[in-house]
Amino acid sequence: MKATLVIENIKNLLTIRGKNRPRKGTQQGEAGLIENGIVAVNDDKIIYIGKGALPDGIEIDETTIVVNAEGKTVTPGLIDPHTHLVHGGSREHELPMKLAGKGYLEILAGGGGIHSTARATEKASFEDLYKKAEKSLNTMMSYGVTTVEAKSGYGIGSFETELKQIEVANKLNRDHPLDIISTFMGAHAVPEEYKGNSDLFVDKLIKEQIPYIAEKNLAKFCDVFCEEGVFSVDQSRRILNAAKINGLIPKVHADEIVSLGGAELAAEIGCISAEHLIGASNQGIEDMAEKGTIAVLLPGTSFNLQKGTLARARKMIEKNVAVAISTDYNPGSCPSENLQLMMTLASLTLKMQPEEVIVGVTINAAAALGIEDKVGSLEVGKKADIAIFDAPNLDYMIYHFGINHTDTVIKNGKIVYTRQGR
Numbered sequence: 404m405k406a407t408l409v410i411e412n413i414k415n416l417l418t419i420r421g422k423n424r425p426r427k428g429t430q431q432g433e434a435g436l437i438e439n440g441i442v443a444v445n446d447d448k449i450i451y452i453g454k455g456a457l458p459d460g461i462e463i464d465e466t467t468i469v470v471n472a473e474g475k476t477v478t479p480g481l482i483d484p485h486t487h488l489v490h491g492g493s494r495e496h497e498l499p500m501k502l503a504g505k506g507y508l509e510i511l512a513g514g515g516g517i518h519s520t521a522r523a524t525e526k527a528s529f530e531d532l533y534k535k536a537e538k539s540l541n542t543m544m545s546y547g548v549t550t551v552e553a554k555s556g557y558g559i560g561s562f563e564t565e566l567k568q569i570e571v572a573n574k575l576n577r578d579h580p581l582d583i584i585s586t587f588m589g590a591h592a593v594p595e596e597y598k599g600n601s602d603l604f605v606d607k608l609i610k611e612q613i614p615y616i617a618e619k620n621l622a623k624f625c626d627v628f629c630e631e632g633v634f635s636v637d638q639s640r641r642i643l644n645a646a647k648i649n650g651l652i653p654k655v656h657a658d659e660i661v662s663l664g665g666a667e668l669a670a671e672i673g674c675i676s677a678e679h680l681i682g683a684s685n686q687g688i689e690d691m692a693e694k695g696t697i698a699v700l701l702p703g704t705s706f707n708l709q710k711g712t713l714a715r716a717r718k719m720i721e722k723n724v725a726v727a728i729s730t731d732y733n734p735g736s737c738p739s740e741n742l743q744l745m746m747t748l749a750s751l752t753l754k755m756q757p758e759e760v761i762v763g764v765t766i767n768a769a770a771a772l773g774i775e776d777k778v779g780s781l782e783v784g785k786k787a788d789i790a791i792f793d794a795p796n797l798d799y800m801i802y803h804f805g806i807n808h809t810d811t812v813i814k815n816g817k818i819v820y821t822r823q824g825r
């Protein structure tokens with residue numbers, strides 16, 4: 404078979420090979436390293452992966468693109484399984500207030516916080532939102548990311564704005580080299596007009612909005628912010644069950660601040676993943692392990708909020724919960740698209756070993772999006788989504804932090820990013 408693209412002389416090739424399923428327990432630390440590796444691609448698929456030179460039967464000609472990865476580290480294209488990609492505005496003006504000791508609720512009461520993003524998102528045109536999200540996607544791609552999940556959720560009562568966000572994400576999925584997978588998160592905050600009467604808003608989500616999203620095939624997932632003062636466990640249960648009935652796959656922002664029983668709920672409902680989990684109880688972690696719910700941890704958010712509390716990644720790995728890592732890119736609690744930085748934070752703050760981290764941003768992140776049979780590891784027959792980093796090994800990539808290690812990004816077998824001046 405003819406190779407259209409070959410990556411050769413790879414110092415450290417991290418394949419994450421094995422069965423197409425989330426890695427838990429000790430398997431979370433198995434990165435499938437090949438030293439002096441080589442990868443061959445035909446069109447958008449991987450046709451060979453191994454050591455040294457290409458075997459007989461894999462041909463190259465003058466049209467084959469050959470990339471020399473001498474001294475470099477190659478991984479599956481990174482996957483960011485939790486972002487609030489599409490939104491209007493930014494909230495840097497809240498930084499001096501935060502530093503002066505104002506709490507989130509005080510900033511919110513002064514018209515800031517999530518409601519200011521909601522207003523900016525409502526005001527922004529489709530074109531404005533598209534351009535802003537496209538710029539963020541380009542940044543993500545430059546950090547080695549090839550697939551991104553994108554949530555709606557800044558409509559906060561305005562279904563029209565929710566639809567605008569989702570349609571921007573879906574158009575970017577068609578136009579941009581990266582894959583963007585949409586999540587409907589109409590239950591992100593309780594709209595002002597429903598304060599004290601949030602069950603009525605939940606009814607609206609269940610009876611009107613979720614069926615509409617599902618019927619028009621606008622999103623794959625449905626997510627809820629299950630938190631004290633936002634949506635209760637009972638309300639979240641109703642919303643997620645409605646999502647399931649309508650054919651949307653449930654996810655949940657669970658136990659981010661308070662230990663409310665969100666992790667237990669995620670397991671009970673059969674959510675594909677539960678996110679944040681800083682306050683997840685021991686029972687919640689056990690339940691998630693039993694049901695195979697993936698933990699999507701967001702160490703950049705904990706770093707940015709500086710509350711001093713962290714998700715218990717070690718406990719989750721010990722209890723056989725598959726852990727994925729994500730940016731949570733959003734304008735409030737984590738304004739960064741840099742998944743490489745999150746890898747360092749996962750390692751230093753959550754005490755995850757580098758191999759556990761790379762599994763968390765590849766196969767486990769893919770599994771959190773239900774696409775582990777196509778991407779998330781480098782194997783014959785899988786999609787040629789590949790990242791090449793200018794780092795001699797994985798440990799170096801995570802240890803030498805705050806810079807961009809990306810050399811080249813390949814999506815569907817095509818080079819979509821190369822570092823300038825390479």
Ligand SMILES: [Zn+2]
Nearest residue numbers: 485487656731
């Ligand atoms: Zn989030």
